[in-house]
Amino acid sequence: MKEKIRSEVRRMTFMKKTILILTGIYVLGISSILRANFYYIDDIGRATRGYKQWDHFGRYLSYYLSSFIHGDSYLTDVSPLPQLIAAVLMAIAGTITLYVISGKKRYTFLEYVAVISMGLSPYFLECFSYKYDSTYMALSVLAGVFPLLFCNAGYIAYSIISVLSILAVCMTYQASSGIFPMLVLLLSFKRWNKREDKKEIFKFIVISAVTYIIGLIVFLLIFVQPGDTYVSTSLSPLNQIFLLTVKHLKEYISLIISDFKMEWLILYLLMCIVFVGVAVKTSSQKKYFACLVAPLLLILMTLVSFGVYPVLSKPLFAPRAMYGFGILIAFIGVFIASTETMRSCKLVGFLLNWAFFVFAFTYGNALDAQSAYTDLRISAVIEDLNDLESFSTDEKITVQISGSIGLAPILKNMPQDYQMLKRLVPVMFQEKWYWGLYGFYNCYGLKNVKKDTSIDLVEQELPILKDTMYHRIRGRGNYILVELK
Numbered sequence: 001m002k003e004k005i006r007s008e009v010r011r012m013t014f015m016k017k018t019i020l021i022l023t024g025i026y027v028l029g030i031s032s033i034l035r036a037n038f039y040y041i042d043d044i045g046r047a048t049r050g051y052k053q054w055d056h057f058g059r060y061l062s063y064y065l066s067s068f069i070h071g072d073s074y075l076t077d078v079s080p081l082p083q084l085i086a087a088v089l090m091a092i093a094g095t096i097t098l099y100v101i102s103g104k105k106r107y108t109f110l111e112y113v114a115v116i117s118m119g120l121s122p123y124f125l126e127c128f129s130y131k132y133d134s135t136y137m138a139l140s141v142l143a144g145v146f147p148l149l150f151c152n153a154g155y156i157a158y159s160i161i162s163v164l165s166i167l168a169v170c171m172t173y174q175a176s177s178g179i180f181p182m183l184v185l186l187l188s189f190k191r192w193n194k195r196e197d198k199k200e201i202f203k204f205i206v207i208s209a210v211t212y213i214i215g216l217i218v219f220l221l222i223f224v225q226p227g228d229t230y231v232s233t234s235l236s237p238l239n240q241i242f243l244l245t246v247k248h249l250k251e252y253i254s255l256i257i258s259d260f261k262m263e264w265l266i267l268y269l270l271m272c273i274v275f276v277g278v279a280v281k282t283s284s285q286k287k288y289f290a291c292l293v294a295p296l297l298l299i300l301m302t303l304v305s306f307g308v309y310p311v312l313s314k315p316l317f318a319p320r321a322m323y324g325f326g327i328l329i330a331f332i333g334v335f336i337a338s339t340e341t342m343r344s345c346k347l348v349g350f351l352l353n354w355a356f357f358v359f360a361f362t363y364g365n366a367l368d369a370q371s372a373y374t375d376l377r378i379s380a381v382i383e384d385l386n387d388l389e390s391f392s393t394d395e396k397i398t399v400q401i402s403g404s405i406g407l408a409p410i411l412k413n414m415p416q417d418y419q420m421l422k423r424l425v426p427v428m429f430q431e432k433w434y435w436g437l438y439g440f441y442n443c444y445g446l447k448n449v450k451k452d453t454s455i456d457l458v459e460q461e462l463p464i465l466k467d468t469m470y471h472r473i474r475g476r477g478n479y480i481l482v483e484l485k
Contacts, residue, residue, distance in 0.1 A: 014105045015095045021112060022091035029120045029357055030087065030128045032364025034080045038371050040129040041426055041435050047131070048442050050074035054136070057233065058224040061171040062136035069135055079131040086128060086138035090119035093142040097330060100148045100187065102338035110346050114333030116353040120360045121326020122259065122420045126319040129367065129424075136172040137320070141327065143168035144179030147211075148187065151204065159211050166215025171223060175316075177216070177307030178324040184208040185304065186331050189297050195284035216308065232314035241311060248310040249303060255317060256325060259420040267352040268329065272298055274345040275332050281341050301328055319423055326356075359420075366411055366425050373408035374428050378440055380470050381482055388465060388475070391448060395478065398452040401437055403484035404430030429484070457481040
């Protein structure tokens, strides 16, 4: 078994060039995100307090690897290092994807383009936005595709590596839990389409399914910690699991439809049509049979792309939970690009990935605009508070914020079909969201300001102390309410 694994590893030395090319593409694609230098949601908490707190979701690999990445158990801001490491990991994952789907060692321009959506789909861009989490999110993607490198190294070696890889997925970021089954389905279909030995295909599917389930069960029984915050770690009740899973899947799909611009949806649907056409044209099976199975495969892969989240009692619907769909697009794209037929139709995949590549720059610049706008609004509030007589002493003043600054004006002016952008850019100065006020209270050294949630100043009839174009300040004594406009 060891010799088979060594043999497979030696065969992979050709990947260096491909990894370098894809790393360059991904780093260029996220360059505007790196330039924005945006503390994305809980990044701001980790930067100010240096905590980890990944273990409460069972993400122990993230917990322990972070000490190595940051050079200390106290996590200082070392960006863009984690994001650059993430780009390299995604490049390795993309290289593996190219190899296992195409079976080739040299790739065309269109094949390189086809894997762009793995790392630069709008959904994975949120992962790249995190200064602290991005490395481990990318590592989970790599763990999802890694076992398929060894599917020809013998079933024992493949089984062991698969179980360990699924555990790695679960202990880094569980949103990648749909990647392994998606790739298994695609490779099984490809072998079936070539009319390979059905028994071997069936054995491959069964072993893959069993090892996947074992990995999930081991994680569930040993490593996962019960939690019910913005997402639940518990399964839906057994008597409702089917209906709730269907409900959650419908919500994921409806989000994709609303997130994607109309052009993106059209290009994706055209890609699916081309996929079916390529599968039928290259099939050694009966054409009508291949024409029936290929669309069913796409449907099944789409449902699986969200991983285990749909079966949870409270799934995560944030963009970062849905990057499996972007990876599905990459799988479809590589399948299409790696065939020698219907060459003119491959342009569809190029256009969609080009749209994602361009959107990455739009998104990074949007983060930059939002960051500047947030600093402006917070600074304006602090400046006006400082002018109040109440703050002339060292006595603590309770300050509460109501309302929200919303998106920066430049983003509000964008077309309505940029729903994806509005979901990705967080408003970091707003009420009723922990992270929306974290920066104001913790990052500006407000020594005589305190946060008190035991009283709701909105319900008090406080006199107006100051009214500006950005906010209105009300107050009485040691209580100040800032109403954001």
